[in-house]
Amino acid sequence: MTQVYQEPSLGPSGSGDAVLDVRDLSVLFPSEAGTVEAVRGVSYRLRRGEVLGIVGESGSGKSVSAMAVLGLLPDTAKVEGSIRLDGRELLGLHDDEMSKIRGKQMAMVFQDPLSALTPVYAIGTQIVEALQIHTEISKQAARARAIELLDMVGIPDPKRRVDAFPHEFSGGMRQRAMIAMAIANDPQVIIADEPTTALDVTIQAQILDVLKVAKEATGAAIVMITHDLGVVAGFADRVMVMYAGKPVETGTVDELYYTPRMPYTIGLLGSIPRVDEGVKHALVPIEGNPPSLVDLPPGCPFRARCPVAVPVCASVEPDLESATGEDHPSACHRRGELAAGTLTAAEVFPVPELPEPASARVPREQRPSVLELDDVHRHFPLTVGTVFKRRVGTVRAVDGISFDIRSGETLGLVGESGCGKTTTLLEILSLADPSQGSIAVFGKRTGGLRGSERKALRKDIQVVFQDPMAALDPRLPVFDILAEPLRAHRWAKEKIGPRVNELLRLVGLEVGHASRFASEFSGGQRQRIGIARALALDPKVVVLDEPVSALDVSIQAGVINLLDELKARLDLSYLFVAHDLSVVRHVADRIAVMYLGRIVEIGESASVFRRPSHPYTQALLSAIPVPDPHKERERRRILLDGDLPSPTNVPSGCRFRNRCPKFKTLSEGDQRRCVDEDPALTAQGPDHEAACHYASVLEVV
Amino acid sequence: MSALDAAKEIDETALAPIVGGGGRGRLIARRFTRNRLGLFGLIVIVLLFLAAYLGPYLTHWQLTDIDFDNFQTGPSSAHWFGTTQTGQDMFVLTMRGAQKSLVIGLIGGPLTTAIAALVGSVAGYAGGWLDRALVWFIDVMLVMPSFLLLAILSPTFKGKTWLLFVVLLAAFAWMITARIVRSLTLSLKSREFVLAAKYMGVSAPRIILRHILPNMASLLIIDATISVAVTILGESGLSYFGFGIQPPDVSLGTLIGNGQDAVNTYPWLFMFPAGILILIILAVNFVGDGLRDALDPNAAGAKAKAKRKQRQTDEESLPGDTTVVEIAQ
Ligand code: SF4
Ligand code: SF4
Secondary structure (H helix, E strand, O other): OOOOOOOOOOOOOOOOOEEEEEEEEEEEEEEOOEEEEEEEEEEEEEEOOOEEEEEOOOOOOHHHHHHHHHOOOOOOOEEEEEEEEOOEEOOOOOHHHHHHHEOOOEEEEOOOHHHHOOOOOOHHHHHHHHHHHHOOOOHHHHHHHHHHHHHHOOOOOHHHHOOOOHHHOOHHHHHHHHHHHHOOOOOOEEEEEOOOOOOOHHHHHHHHHHHHHHHHHHOOEEEEEEOOHHHHHOOOOEEEEEEOOEEEEEEEHHHHHHOOOOHHHHHHHHHOOOOOOOOOOOOOOOOOOOOOOEOOOOOOOOHHHOOOOOHHHHOOOOOOEOOOOOOOOEOOOOHHHHHHOOOOHHHHOOOOOOOOOHHHHOOHHHOOEEEEEEEEEEEEEEEEOOOOOEEEEEEEEEEEEEEEEEOOOEEEEEOOOOOOHHHHHHHHHOOOOOOEEEEEEOOEEOOOOOHHHHHHHHOOEEEEOOOHHHHOOOOOEHHHHHHHHHHHOOOOHHHHHHHHHHHHHHOOOOHHHHHOEHHHOOHHHHHHHHHHHHHOOOOOEEEEEOOOOOOOHHHHHHHHHHHHHHHHHHOOEEEEEEOOHHHHHOOOOEEEEEEOOEEEEEEEHHHHHHOOOOHHHHHHHHHOOOOOHHHHHHOOOOOOOOOOOOOOOOOOOOOOOOOOHHHHHOOHHHHHHHHHOOOOOEEEEOOEEEOOOOOOOOOOO | OOHHHHHHHHHHHHOOOOOOOOOHHHHHHHHHHHOHHHHHHHHHHHHHHHHHHHHHHHOOOOOOOOOOOOOOOOOOOOOOOOEOOOOOEHHHHHHHHHHHHHHHHHHHHHHHHHHHHHHHHHHHHHOHHHHHHHHHHHHHHHHOOHHHHHHHHHHHHOOOOOHHHHHHHHHOOOHHHHHHHHHHHHHHHOOHHHHHHHHOOOOHHHHHHHHHOHHHHHHHHHHHHHHHHHHHHHHHHHHHOOOOOOOOOOOHHHHHHHHHHHOOOOOHHHHHHHHHHHHHHHHHHHHHHHHHHHHOOOOHHHHHHHHHHHHHHHHHOOOOHHHHHHHHO
16 A cells, blocks of 8 residues: 655755655746736655645646646746756756657656547557657567556456557556556656546546556656545645645645645535545535636635635735644645644534425335336447448346435435436436336326426426536526526516526525626536526426536535535425435435446445445445545555446346456355346345345445 | 525625626627627618618619610719610619619528528427438439529519519528538537426427527528528529519629620629629628627627626725625624
């Protein structure tokens, strides 16, 4: 596991065997609106084998600073300061010389490996090329080394895969190949820019593991850039939090996570949904948005969002200094109080109270069911040919799922991409007859509905989509967006105006904003508009399709809290679809975990989290990083092999068996049962079922 | 403090309210009038209409008058635009031609686009058998020799109003645009905002009108402005073969056709009608650009304005510590 450096860390003036030494790095971009101060003074020092996590929201300058180190910024950017690699100044080097360093001494891993790999060459060819550019090596030797590298990063059957093309790999596989390429020349520094952001949690866990292997194999120092404090908690030695182009706090992981000394860090830590904490409590939102980096006003850039700002914050920008002399500097005028404990984290960002919905007091069995799915299937034919279509298989996107939602309840439907959760959701929303099974809304089967009945039913079931920008018509002002459902259901004209205003106020927006277009709002505000629209017709059920996954963490918390508050106030029921169990923990009363078109575990939220019984749920839970370094280091990850199989090719018996960690530990006789028999959901406790022949509780968080 | 209140306070500092409200219609009108060039184009079109209809009253010459003293003479105080070979006054002819061409172009162009938008979007949105039938129809129309058809049909329309002729012109020019509209509709159809409208219970025709077509407004407007020119010129081509506007009536197209051979020798026969035609097309283009910017919230002009506004609000919220302190309390 990660080793933590026990020797005192290098102070700003210390010297030593630093491989990468960045001093006062600043990056300016000219733009039409004015000069963008993307990075305003970043300094750090990395030694061999050390891992530095740089954490920040979008626009904090974290990626730009990394690009500057790699010399990959466009020529228009003005880069100042000093970047020394192994004592050699990189800034001002000619591009040819930089290319010699990139890929040899310094390697990079990007968020989107598809754009970093050339689509027309085989993976192996690209690794061989990377090797041959920088070292004298024969083609055969390079190829052998490429296979060895692919094996090291955990690509199965590397001898065959070495000739595969990037598009034949899944996202996780591509990222592995990228890492193989990065370590090909034994670099001294690896810069990883959000390497796991686009991936599912179980794949993220695999990739983090591969990065650790890569570090051990090469002894390289790693700069890990991420927006997620959880990802670096168990991996990094030091962490630097950036805000508005500047580091606002740096320290060892333990110092930073357990004794944060800057309100922004405190807020970030409080706004992360966590799987390891008591069930259902409110998250701490950091309201507002990061400032624009053009014409930054004087003073602390976090001032507008800081709940404990004092008058001096408006005029003087705090420097990155330590309060107590130890190596844990932060940029805040009140760092002294924070360090001394006279200002506690709970005072900075108090946890908001969440109201309890009235119906929650009635026992579940006595509440009416608002949405019921019974053995719903959705299969698509897989065809080839354009003129004469030939059916070559069936995509079993949804393959027999059942659940019900009672009034005033939130069901979290969780699964990785490709598990069929979106198909399920569309199937519900279309209010049509599913190809097999039945859907009932308020006890009414959707199958036999007439047109007018279906339209009337739409009033009661509404949807909020994942990407608020895509879900709001860019050509319509907000007023029309919100009035649309009202007009569609023939509201009287004079009632529409007041209702729109009421909706805007309900979600915390201003009435005066009605004449603006969606593009003029920030992401969080757009999602609020999306929620307001869903509520326009006073629905009873709202389907939420990953409503916060497109938002920054600090904004996420505000939207989640809003959803919770609305639910209590308007007595709504939610179907909350997510890929992330940690978000769901904060909103859901019950949880259903989906795998390859089926629900594999379902039950009361607390029970599922505390006593996960299906091996897949256990793996999913164990893969979620928690922003707590001690816990992270102690946790044992259950790593799954490979990727989600394709829904055209569902394994016989238990569909999870070829990735199931438990399956491998079973005796041959027991394994037979998994291969032959499709497990049904069986009770694991009151309101808790799992579909596994050998289900047993395993605590993972 | 509840999350809601906090959010509200922040929003108030983040975005200053702007005055005025109302739906899309008024907003577009407001945005259009802010666009100088568009407004200028609109004024030019109005002036052209006025000139075309009132201009002939400024001189005593009539359309059918023949000045036996002036055959093919250049512009003078008696004949501002000169005369033709047969001694007709070019000014009166040009104005009369402009009347016809303005009406033909301004009705025919948008009509062409409207047919294309209707057929294309219905085919794309409905899918299924309706889509297949409409695509088949589009393809049949595409391979149909339109000139021949018009020639065959034109005796039937002889003596009927020439406005019918405009409809015919449009009926043979919409197909290619319809195919583009259809494919755009197919991609818009799966966008989330269209899905959202569908799941809210908005009917298909309304979705097409309010979401699908406005989101391809740029294409439609450009197509309509081009169609104006195409229709005006198409009419002259047909008139040349003896269909459509027939003498003694004239259109800009027929005038240009007649004057073409004399560009070098008697330029006034060609220049004046051609100049008016260019003016019409330019003005229509300006109006089209203005409309497009007014419809598109991301258009450059509108964006610059939004940015300026944003900067203003930033400045307004600069002395924002008051709000910050409020939140702290
Ligand atoms: S300097 Fe002031 S505004 Fe900035 S974080 Fe510290 S207390 Fe808040
Ligand atoms: S049934 Fe067998 S293969 Fe399936 S999850 Fe249980 S142990 Fe694993």
